Amino acid sequence: MNKIRLGVIYGGKSGEHEVSIMSADSVINAIDTEKYDITRIFISKEGWWTIAGQPLNPWDLRSYIDFALPILHGPNGEDGTVQGLLKLAGMPYGGCDVLGCSVTMDKIVAKKVFASEGLRQAPYIAFTDADPVEDVIEKACRELRFPMFVKPSNMGSSVGITKAHDRDELKDAIALAAKYDSRLLIEQGIDAREIESAVMGNNVLVCGEVGEIVPGAEFYDYNDKYFDGNSQLLIPAPITEAQKKEVLNMAKRAYKACGCSGFSRVDFLMDKATGEIYINEINAIPGFTKISMFPRLMMAAGMKYPEIIDRIVELGYERHHAEDHR
Ligand SMILES: Nc1ncnc2c1ncn2[C@@H]1O[C@H](COP(=O)(O)OP(=O)(O)O)[C@@H](O)[C@H]1O
Numbered sequence: 389m390n391k392i393r394l395g396v397i398y399g400g401k402s403g404e405h406e407v408s409i410m411s412a413d414s415v416i417n418a419i420d421t422e423k424y425d426i427t428r429i430f431i432s433k434e435g436w437w438t439i440a441g442q443p444l445n446p447w448d449l450r451s452y453i454d455f456a457l458p459i460l461h462g463p464n465g466e467d468g469t470v471q472g473l474l475k476l477a478g479m480p481y482g483g484c485d486v487l488g489c490s491v492t493m494d495k496i497v498a499k500k501v502f503a504s505e506g507l508r509q510a511p512y513i514a515f516t517d518a519d520p521v522e523d524v525i526e527k528a529c530r531e532l533r534f535p536m537f538v539k540p541s542n543m544g545s546s547v548g549i550t551k552a553h554d555r556d557e558l559k560d561a562i563a564l565a566a567k568y569d570s571r572l573l574i575e576q577g578i579d580a581r582e583i584e585s586a587v588m589g590n591n592v593l594v595c596g597e598v599g600e601i602v603p604g605a606e607f608y609d610y611n612d613k614y615f616d617g618n619s620q621l622l623i624p625a626p627i628t629e630a631q632k633k634e635v636l637n638m639a640k641r642a643y644k645a646c647g648c649s650g651f652s653r654v655d656f657l658m659d660k661a662t663g664e665i666y667i668n669e670i671n672a673i674p675g676f677t678k679i680s681m682f683p684r685l686m687m688a689a690g691m692k693y694p695e696i697i698d699r700i701v702e703l704g705y706e707r708h709h710a711e712d713h714r
């Protein structure tokens with residue numbers, strides 16, 4: 389059998405550059421070298437592409453690899469831009485396509501899609517940095533209760549997100565979020581447990597276990613995610629069978645509604661008092677280190693780490709061939 393020349397695309401022009409490097413290293417270390425010839429395709433923080441250390445024009449990818457696996461988090465990678473380039477270049481690739489990536493990357497658009505699917509989510513208001521801040525604060529105080537979460541619409545890893553407890557904090561939080569994106573949102577805070585699920589598939593969907601994150605900080609912020617290490621992952625999440633069923637049902641509906649394919653991690657908030665489940669977000673390219681939630685949820689459901697990668701490659705080829713025959 390000929391080996392598949394697989395290019396792992398990582399790094400990237402995003403605030404999550406370092407996280408992407410950690411994920412890509414895990415994938416590269418675990419991948420089955422009997423089946424794949426691995427090539428590292430690194431994108432610098434400035435957006436320059438290199439292959440095995442040499443400058444690369446991304447249009448030339450097809451001369452070097454058969455299949456691309458973008459392990460990029462955040463803007464310029466998890467948002468459909470790199471996927472669009474790969475699609476135009478005729479290159480099969482792993483994970484969500486242009487649509488799934490762009491819809492899930494933009495928190496405001498994703499929320500509108502979730503709403504159209506009738507999925508429960510935290511009340512929110514959306515605005516842009518062109519809107520007068522005082523009007524936004526007025527509206528937020530009228531429609532939502534404190535604490536509130538202020539977020540840039542396009543980011544990840546909690547970058548630019550603040551939990552605001554009062555009007556003053558809200559103002560600072562908006563200023564911070566606006567450093568990262570012109571599209572912004574304020575969500576009503578829910579005193580919640582954080583529940584995460586893993587979904588794989590193009591048309592037929594398979595779910596992993598359901599997990600819970602117990603944040604070490606007041607919320608699951610950037611430091612807690614990657615540095616403090618005080619957060620805990622509980623797999624399986626200590627929830628009832630009925631709750632787990634509801635989570636997975638909502639996860640699959642959200643995944644389909646957003647046009648996801650390949651794989652994604654679908655995240656929820658579960659109200660501590662009522663047990664009600666709210667969809668929070670979908671991560672088209674979730675953290676992929678061996679201790680990251682997505683691979684661990686699939687492993688808990690019986691897949692081995694290298695098998696997850698195999699399946700992502702199969703699903704990428706399947707989608708590519710389906711598109712080719714249209
Ligand atoms: N409405 C909310 N209520 C309670 N906690 C929230 C809410 N929104 C976000 N959080 C907290 O902030 C974290 C990051 O927010 P999230 O929307 O998941 O952004 P990111 O894309 O950066 O992961 C969540 O994991 C959670 O801890």
Ligand SMILES: [Mg+2]
Pocket residue numbers: 545546655669
């Ligand atoms: Mg999140």
